[in-house]
Amino acid sequence: MSYLIGMDIGGTNIVCGLTDENGKLLDKIKEPTETAKGSGYVFDKIERMVGELLLKSGIDKFHVRAIGVGTPGFIDPVKGVTVFAGNLQWRQVHTADEISRRTGLPVFIDNDVRMYVYGEAICGAAQGFSHVLGITIGTGLAAAMINDGKLYYGGGYMAGELGHILLPDIPYPCGCGMTGCLETAVSGTGIARQARDRIAAGQPSVLQQWLEGRPLETITAADVSKAYDAGDAMAIEVLNHTGMLLGKGLATAVTLYSPDIIIIGGGGALAGERLFAPMRHYLQQSVYSGYWERLTIRTAQWIDDAGIVGSAMAAKQRLGA
Amino acid sequence: MSYLIGMDIGGTNIVCGLTDENGKLLDKIKEPTETAKGSGYVFDKIERMVGELLLKSGIDKFHVRAIGVGTPGFIDPVKGVTVFAGNLQWRQVHTADEISRRTGLPVFIDNDVRMYVYGEAICGAAQGFSHVLGITIGTGLAAAMINDGKLYYGGGYMAGELGHILLPDIPYPCGCGMTGCLETAVSGTGIARQARDRIAAGQPSVLQQWLEGRPLETITAADVSKAYDAGDAMAIEVLNHTGMLLGKGLATAVTLYSPDIIIIGGGGALAGERLFAPMRHYLQQSVYSGYWERLTIRTAQWIDDAGIVGSAMAAKQRLGA
Incomplete structure (x- = not known):
């Protein structure tokens, strides 16, 4: 039997999980990232966490084939470099090499949202679909597209920034330098x-x-959401408006990508039908009927674990398994 | 020496060209499609045209490896079926089989705009770029995306319908059933x-x-365009407005696809800088600077021949060459 390790390095926590070859999550551990102490400190902690996870699971390191890592921000998955991750305050960090040197294992890194969507596509809510558009509604709004099991990267590995398409009637300045980016309204922060x-x-x-x-x-x-449930008119307006914006934004993504299924994850997905009902309404109105008729929309299967399972399975794929 | 045939079946004309293995166009012939006479008549004409092209070029049919065909509309390239092509009045036509039966050659079909962009990517203005977004501004507005030499299809082979994303302030009903589709304003017809x-x-x-x-x-x-050149205020407003809409539409496509280069073709590209100057202005304003900095924009190398060269080269690729 051989195993994989999947890791999610977030601005708040590091989660480190052990899976079997099929992406079944066997065990996981979690620690605060403490990113302020610098990347060297974080990598030393990761080394310790890997050792601890293996000890806890009773697995010998020689049975682990690779580590897959998801980190936020712009990633160069080929060079294994975190180009820029605002949440971690990392710039040009050689994440894959650093972790590989400390653990002695092959390490593959990618953007955390891509890994989350990959997990949902390979062994989550999108299993069995060929063309998967996954979005996460969290602090921001992120997306990834998978076709026939392969992540869509585009030039500079920068494709899929759904949160940074501009919609009219969004008045907010965005951290990216523009004003009116979708994620300034459609995100936990935006709501x-x-x-x-x-x-x-x-x-x-x-x-x-x-x-x-x-x-x-x-x-x-x-x-x-709580105020919405209490019948608060203001809260109802906010979630209707946000759902409308999300529906219109997704309509563009559907027309350009033609996904078979849209998977919605992230903490913002907890707003559920309060957000999804207006989203579906405006999405249906804003795409050619041929897209709508063949489209499935589902919430993500996992809120927490898709990222580590996806990272582990992506590492397996990149090993050429 | 072996050869390929590339064919473009349009609503008005059929163009049939002979290329070498590298996509060099050696000869071509053109005839009116006469689509009103039915698909059987068109296929018989294609059989004659292939014979005539080979005779004219002095090439034996046994040295032709395959025929690549581009047709407008929704195509199933795997089944070789023209699912729906409004211009041709074809619905569920087995284009590849019909032409293969008449010519005795392997036939591969695809959407004409995909073939046009493929031609520009393989041996035209986008040669050497990994991620190519090509658009054609003609009767409508169409697009195709190529990554590392591979066409992006999406579910149902329906990706890339840039002409059918909705932009505010476009009041026109579209043939697709929606109102406000980009191509109702950004196209020769729309201008x-x-x-x-x-x-x-x-x-x-x-x-x-x-x-x-x-x-x-x-x-x-x-x-x-002529009135624009004469300093006509109305014409200047129309082309500025159209360029603005195109720039905003492309901004969304750039953010989702992350192309290295945008190739602009089709008859509407003849408007040139009258259209492209406002387009670039609004595109730059409407995308994250990281996209703009790495983006090249070029007009297509060919107005006429990219489609037949692209069809020929796509057929070669699909032969598994």
Whole structure:
């Protein structure tokens, strides 16, 4: 029997999991990233975590074929370099080499959202579909496209930045330097921001009472969902508007990529039908009927583990297995 | 020495060309399609044209490896079926089998715009680039994406319908059933339509005098370019607006596909800088700077022959050469 390790290095936590050859997750451990202590510290911690995971599982390292790693930001998967990851404050970090040197194992890295969608495509909610568009609604809005088991990268490995297409009527400046990027409204951050702005502009909402004097900045996307369920008109407007924007953004992606299935993951997916009902409505209105008729839409199977399973399975594929 | 035949079956003409193994066009012949006489008539004509082309070139049929065919509309390249081609009035036509039966040669078909872009990528203006987005501005607006020499198809071979993404402020109904599709404004037809609408709404233009009593419907995109060159304010507004819409539409495609190069072909490309200057301006404004910095934009090398060369080279690739 041989095994793979999948790893997700996020701005907050590192999750490290052991899978079998088929992507079955056997065990996992989690530690805070502590990115402020620098990449060397993080890599030393990863070395320790790999040892600990193997010890805990009773697996000899020689039975592990490779480590797959997902990190946020712009990644060069061929060179194994994290080109830029704002969350980690990493720039031109040789992630694959650093981890390989410490563990003695082959290491393959890629963007964390690509790995998440890869996991869902290979052994999650999109299993059996040939053309998979996966999105994650979290702090931002990210996407990846997989065709016949292969990730779509585009030039500079930069394809799929759905969060940075511009839609009219989005007034927010984006970290990327533009104004009106989809993710400034369609994300956990964006939902909270829309609610705060409406309240600041004087629109009444139950959220104001729930704040009990705390500052507006403490409102989260989860609060907006709660207010929606309480029948709050402001919260209903925000989630309808966000769903509309997501539907229109996805319509463009569907027309250009022609996916068989859209998988929706990330913490923002917890808004569920509050967001998905208006999204479907506007998506159907905004694509040629031939696309809509053959399209399946599903929420992701995993909120947490698709990234580590995807990383492990992508490493297996890149070994040429 | 062995050869390939590339064929472009359009709504107006059939062009049939002979190339060498490297895509060098050696000879070509052209005849009207006469699509009204039915597909059987068209296929018989194609059989005759292939014979005539070989006779004219002095090439024995046994030295021709395959025929590649581009037709408009939705194509199933694996089954060799023209699923639906409005221009030809064909629906579920077994194009590859019909031509193969008549010529005794292997036949591979695909969408004509994919073949055009493939030609430009393999031996035209996009040679040497890994990720090629090609568009043709003609009666409609079509696009194809090629990555490392491979066409991107998506589910149902339906990817790349750039002409059918919706942009705000486009009021025109589209043949696809939606309203506001990019190609209803950004196309030869769309440019002419915008000019007609402005004149009908009372905007003064030199085009009115040029008409000399002919109906507004006779205005073409070429007329609009001519009026632009004469300093006509209406024509300048139409081409600026069209360039802006194209730039914004391309911005979305760049963000999702991340091409290294955009190739622009089709008759509408003859508008040249009148269209491309505003297009570049709005494209640069509407994409993350990281895309813009690595992007090359070129007009197609061929207006006429890329389709037949591309079809011939695609057939060679599909033979497994």
